[in-house]
Amino acid sequence: MKVIDLRSDTVTQPTPAMREAMYRAEVGDDVFGEDPTVNRMEEMSAERLGKEAALFVASGTMGNLVALLAHCGRGDEAIVGDRSHTFLFEQGGMAALGGITPRPLPNRPDGTLDLTDIERAIRADDDHFPRSRLICLENTHNYCNGTPLTAAYTAQVARLARAHGLRLHLDGARIFNAAAALQVEVRELVRDVDSVMFCLSKGLGAPVGSLLCADGDFIAQARRARKVVGGGMRQAGILAAAGIVALEQMTDRLVDDHRRARRLAEGLALLPGVQVAPLSSNILYFSLSAESSRTPEQVVEGLERRGIRLLGRENGRFRIVLHCWISDEDVERVLAALQQVL
Numbered sequence: 001m002k003v004i005d006l007r008s009d010t011v012t013q014p015t016p017a018m019r020e021a022m023y024r025a026e027v028g029d030d031v032f033g034e035d036p037t038v039n040r041m042e043e044m045s046a047e048r049l050g051k052e053a054a055l056f057v058a059s060g061t062m063g064n065l066v067a068l069l070a071h072c073g074r075g076d077e078a079i080v081g082d083r084s085h086t087f088l089f090e091q092g093g094m095a096a097l098g099g100i101t102p103r104p105l106p107n108r109p110d111g112t113l114d115l116t117d118i119e120r121a122i123r124a125d126d127d128h129f130p131r132s133r134l135i136c137l138e139n140t141h142n143y144c145n146g147t148p149l150t151a152a153y154t155a156q157v158a159r160l161a162r163a164h165g166l167r168l169h170l171d172g173a174r175i176f177n178a179a180a181a182l183q184v185e186v187r188e189l190v191r192d193v194d195s196v197m198f199c200l201s202k203g204l205g206a207p208v209g210s211l212l213c214a215d216g217d218f219i220a221q222a223r224r225a226r227k228v229v230g231g232g233m234r235q236a237g238i239l240a241a242a243g244i245v246a247l248e249q250m251t252d253r254l255v256d257d258h259r260r261a262r263r264l265a266e267g268l269a270l271l272p273g274v275q276v277a278p279l280s281s282n283i284l285y286f287s288l289s290a291e292s293s294r295t296p297e298q299v300v301e302g303l304e305r306r307g308i309r310l311l312g313r314e315n316g317r318f319r320i321v322l323h324c325w326i327s328d329e330d331v332e333r334v335l336a337a338l339q340q341v342l
């Protein structure tokens, strides 16, 4: 029986085309700037996102960290969402390694930050205060139901940042999902940010890697930051080769993941005792209502016995993430199993 793994879009295995490209990749020492495949991957990424330059990094966490290190110095402050990945799930790396204070503001249910909240959080020039340096947004917002942020909202935050001499970083781990959900080009969504990180290793299906995109000077600084955190890789073209395939072949199909997520959401909504969160991309959250006779553990175990894996999170919230290894048939099997388990 095929195991249907819905815990995350990071569980995706490289496609046969990726393995072939990795096998054939022309490589060199990327710390010397001599890996032609990494160089090509970086150029493609910058061009796709409408930025001057790009930097290949080992992970999304490393991409966000080196962006923060390049934007901020020790004692600076970065405004972040209190449900953002950077604040919750990256070990506080900005503080631990960069001496940067996170200033968390409440994320609204749609993943946005209130503009007035941001404006109030920006520090005056005063010896008592850290210096406000950066605002971070996340698109799509992982913890806030995978909701995409619109280009119009991002532009508003960018205007506010500029008016106060701050910079804007976007954690766009799933920016291609955002573009697919909003039916716009990715470059529209990142036009107004100073830097953006996106992941190859999630819905795009590549085995390893993320890209940081920005202007050339910023990327030069980020390249230094990448080296000091041990992220200078050598024949990394082996990995970048799969990333190129991901960019060429895997972005247009994300709408299929979103369609399958909608089918799952509709089916789930018909089951008794289930509350389905608003859905807008490939991440579907649901929880059990008070009258449900099942505990979250029973649900996870019951599904596991039927070869289906999902993530149980805090407050009995479950997360299902659709990705390229989940078919229409799998979706029907999941719905049938959920019906039995619930």
Ligand SMILES: *Cc1c(COP(=O)(O)O)cnc(C)c1O
Pocket: 058, 059, 060, 061, 062, 064, 085, 086, 138, 140, 142, 171, 173, 174, 199, 201, 210
């Ligand atoms: C997964 C994720 C990251 C981190 O990426 P890793 O490659 O797992 O380090 C950052 N931001 C968001 C929104 C993510 O979902």
